Amino acid sequence: MATYRQIQTSFWQDGFIMELTPEEKYFYFYLMTNQKTTQCGIFEIPRLIIEAETGYNGETVDKLIKRFVDYGKILYCKETKEIMIVNWIKYNFINSKNTMLCINKELKKVKNKDFVNGFYKICVDMDYPLDIIFKGINLYENSDSEKEELSGGLQAPCNDLGEEEAKKEIYKKAANKEANNTDGIGLVICEFNKNMGEAALEDIEKIAAFAEEFDNKVILEAIYEAVKYKAKSSAYIWSILENWKSLGLITMDKLKKYRNIKKESNKCNADAYKYIE
CATH class of the missing domain: 1.10.10.630 (DnaD domain-like)
Structure with a gap:
């Protein structure tokens, strides 16, 4: 795990960022730079750690997580305590074999397979080397019951x-x-x-x-x-x-x-x- 994360200086003038509240900017910046982040942008982080490091209470953390899920910027699984920063790999991919081997190792530890599948689709769209990144990784669709469980309550309720x-x-x-x-x-x-x-x-x-x-x-x-x-x-x-x-x-x-x-x-x-x- 690297001891730093690279954030471009243009981050603060990005149209999406400029429209966020100060609280949202701080939280989004935290998600991208906290100690649990990974090369693939999918990481496990208990809510208690988020509360301790940001100073926010549980209710505020839940509110902010849901808000960024609604914005389409992150995915969150309450059951596995994992967060996926959706566009992380698009802007932080390094065409290095060592980096790709690191990502491969990280993906094998991801518990929510929906996140891995989503990551795979992004890599296909970006034309990244799938043979290295996904070597030894089985991609499959979760059952409906598993998807409901992994959503952690953030998925929209099913209607008849x-x-x-x-x-x-x-x-x-x-x-x-x-x-x-x-x-x-x-x-x-x-x-x-x-x-x-x-x-x-x-x-x-x-x-x-x-x-x-x-x-x-x-x-x-x-x-x-x-x-x-x-x-x-x-x-x-x-x-x-x-x-x-x-x-x-x-x-x-x-x-x-x-x-x-x-x-x-x-x-x-x-x-x-x-x-x-």
Whole structure:
């Protein structure tokens, strides 16, 4: 296990990171740099250790873990106490045989095989050397009962087909009702569907709730921000809107003014580094 983890300086200006609360930034940074982290980005860490090292209580730790699961940034298994940082291997892979042998050794110790399977799919997409990384590792799908057990309660509860069909029907009616209203939430729902995938009933309810406080164009901007930074989680959109709400940016005029001020501020900071003879 290495005694340090490399974090790029651009981390703090990443679009996703910039929209997080200070508490979330600190927690995400902790997940990537704590002593239990590994080369593969999958590690076992008891909640008591997280509490002791971050200073957060159990309730806050649970809240933050669930939040980053919803953001699509980590996977968490309560049963095995394992965390997988989803994109870790994409940004920290080193094309070294020793590194790949280390990853192979780590993967053999992972208890949650769903994590190993997910890691395999990422390696396939990134065209990493599978013969070295997965040598001697059996990949298989867990049974439904095992998946439910390994999810540790963070997986969405199963619904029977009747309930799912009812939800879809409610969604279709809500979407169709507003579809032709360019000033209503119909446009927002259509843009959500186009960019994030079909909205669930919970997503529609969220959009409707935010529409009570925000201009619809501001909600659209939050969706486009998620697309810009390739965040495919609706939780990321809600996080952006909550942040803008805390700043009072509920209209497009206020949002535009805020962005202009921020742009000028960044420009001034850049000018400060120019060499002057």
